[in-house]
Amino acid sequence: MHSHLLLLLLFSFFVSLIFAVLMRDDAREQLRFGGLLFGGFIASAIVLGWVMYVFPL
Amino acid sequence: MREATAERAQTANPYLVGLAAWLVPGAGHLWFGRLFKGAVFFVALPVMYGIGLALHGRIFPFELGQPLVALAALADFGIGVPSFVARALGYGSGNVVAVTYEYGNAFLIVAGLLNMLVVVDAWDIALGRK
Numbered sequence: 001m002h003s004h005l006l007l008l009l010l011f012s013f014f015v016s017l018i019f020a021v022l023m024r025d026d027a028r029e030q031l032r033f034g035g036l037l038f039g040g041f042i043a044s045a046i047v048l049g050w051v052m053y054v055f056p057l
Numbered sequence: 058m059r060e061a062t063a064e065r066a067q068t069a070n071p072y073l074v075g076l077a078a079w080l081v082p083g084a085g086h087l088w089f090g091r092l093f094k095g096a097v098f099f100v101a102l103p104v105m106y107g108i109g110l111a112l113h114g115r116i117f118p119f120e121l122g123q124p125l126v127a128l129a130a131l132a133d134f135g136i137g138v139p140s141f142v143a144r145a146l147g148y149g150s151g152n153v154v155a156v157t158y159e160y161g162n163a164f165l166i167v168a169g170l171l172n173m174l175v176v177v178d179a180w181d182i183a184l185g186r187k
Binding site for chain 1: 108171
């Protein structure tokens, strides 16, 4: 398993799942918060990826 | 469920709850009847740790001469029994030349840190704060 994107998705899924279940009690809120976290992880990774493409370290 | 949890929290020893929650991910929540949360932690955290091992991550040793390694070791052991089992079975030696080595470390370390948060949550429940 060498796909960076797949590993990013997997990592984001698990972290979002744990945080959502830990910090929210209602199932609906857990789903919403988890989805928000997951989306945030993916979006920020893509944005940072493009920033690093334009400004390589 | 809150009433049942409050009743159990009054009789539970928070130190014992904390120890159980650290050793077995989700045990603290299962102790207080929070079955869904406990089941999610019980399954997701060891799976995450297992993925880290499969990605050739390393369970770091406690080397106090290297503070960052010691901190990583502390995080690795935050998961409790799975780290002892992995070590006993010979996993977690890490393969630094593997492409996924750093990913593996991230999975191992974060799984341990997340379990520490879960332990704190169980501790709060035991003290009647949640």
